[in-house]
Amino acid sequence: MEDLTLVAGDVRFTSRLRLESVGPANARDLWLVHNDDNVWPWYGNERPSLVQAEQWAKFMGDSWRFHGVHKWIAYDRVSGEVVGRGGLSRTPVDDDWGQIYAFLPAEPWVRAAYEIRRPFTAHANWFEIGWALRREYLGRGYASEIGHAGLAYAFDVLGAQAVVSCTVRHNVRSRAVMERIGMRYAGKIRSRGMVEGVDGEQDDAPFAVCVLLRGDFSGADPAVVGVRVDVAAADDGGHVAAGEAVTVFKDGRDAEGR
Numbered sequence: 478m479e480d481l482t483l484v485a486g487d488v489r490f491t492s493r494l495r496l497e498s499v500g501p502a503n504a505r506d507l508w509l510v511h512n513d514d515n516v517w518p519w520y521g522n523e524r525p526s527l528v529q530a531e532q533w534a535k536f537m538g539d540s541w542r543f544h545g546v547h548k549w550i551a552y553d554r555v556s557g558e559v560v561g562r563g564g565l566s567r568t569p570v571d572d573d574w575g576q577i578y579a580f581l582p583a584e585p586w587v588r589a590a591y592e593i594r595r596p597f598t599a600h601a602n603w604f605e606i607g608w609a610l611r612r613e614y615l616g617r618g619y620a621s622e623i624g625h626a627g628l629a630y631a632f633d634v635l636g637a638q639a640v641v642s643c644t645v646r647h648n649v650r651s652r653a654v655m656e657r658i659g660m661r662y663a664g665k666i667r668s669r670g671m672v673e674g675v676d677g678e679q680d681d682a683p684f685a686v687c688v689l690l691r692g693d694f695s696g697a698d699p700a701v702v703g704v705r706v707d708v709a710a711a712d713d714g715g716h717v718a719a720g721e722a723v724t725v726f727k728d729g730r731d732a733e734g735r
């Protein structure tokens with residue numbers, strides 16, 4: 478059986494955030510984000526229950542285990558407060574996501590499926606990226622910081638060929654994040670979601686799609702600290718602890734050469 482445990486326990490640090498891969502232990506924090514007045518109206522008709530958040534957190538934990546990636550919960554490195562959630566996920570091989578093929582090169586990697594088919598059959602070589610912030614953390618660059626970290630993880634760690642981001646057309650703040658981190662508008666798809674001025678989710682809501690291809694990725698934002706830390710090691714008095722300032726270079730050493 479493959480050893481899939483390594484990535485499941487990873488934490489990454491950006492200049493202001495601690496990014497933890499979401500699993501069952503983060504269910505309440507995930508709920509805090511999705512129950513926020515700034516967030517839930519973008520995702521459906523009503524606030525999510527804690528039970529729903531527990532199901533999502535389990536699914537995300539399974540995705541980290543089997544697919545090697547899913548969303549992070551973002552914590553303030555100093556206060557430990559929940560700031561938001563975001564990052565990457567593999568996209569299902571289905572008709573909905575198949576609309577994205579039109580915006581990617583006509584090459585075999587686009588349609589190739591990831592070898593592990595659990596918890597669902599996903600694309601192998603390109604990823605979706607997203608973000609959501611609790612109200613009190615808006616307008617301070619936190620989503621862009623999560624976005625930069627996600628792009629670095631996709632291209633530097635997962636070997637992605639492309640990262641895409643989709644949001645309902647009128648979600649201008651999310652579109653601004655895409656542009657701010659270097660993604661470019663590619664076109665429109667239709668999927669289930671919110672339509673401006675209409676109550677409730679619709680089947681054919683227009684979504685804006687932004688894309689960043691591997692060759693156009695200019696490297697991690699200098700403010701993003703490219704470090705992967707094993708949670709157990711950090712908790713165990715490892716030299717990088719949550720909230721501790723650390724600069725780690727691309728070869729994996731920190732500023733003191735450790």
Ligand SMILES: CC(C)(COP(=O)(O)OP(=O)(O)OC[C@H]1O[C@@H](n2cnc3c(N)ncnc32)[C@H](O)[C@@H]1OP(=O)(O)O)[C@@H](O)C(=O)NCCC(=O)NCCS
Nearest residue numbers: 515516519608609610615616617618619620621644650651
């Ligand atoms: C989408 C969402 C995450 C964007 O949040 P945001 O706060 O606008 O984005 P950022 O955190 O990157 O902050 C950018 C703003 O902070 C400012 N800023 C301050 N410091 C900054 C820094 N260090 N780096 C970048 N921007 C900074 C920017 O100038 C920008 O200000 P502006 O909005 O006045 O132009 C947020 O609106 C949200 O949570 N929405 C609900 C969930 C959602 O829609 N998610 C996407 C679904 S696809």
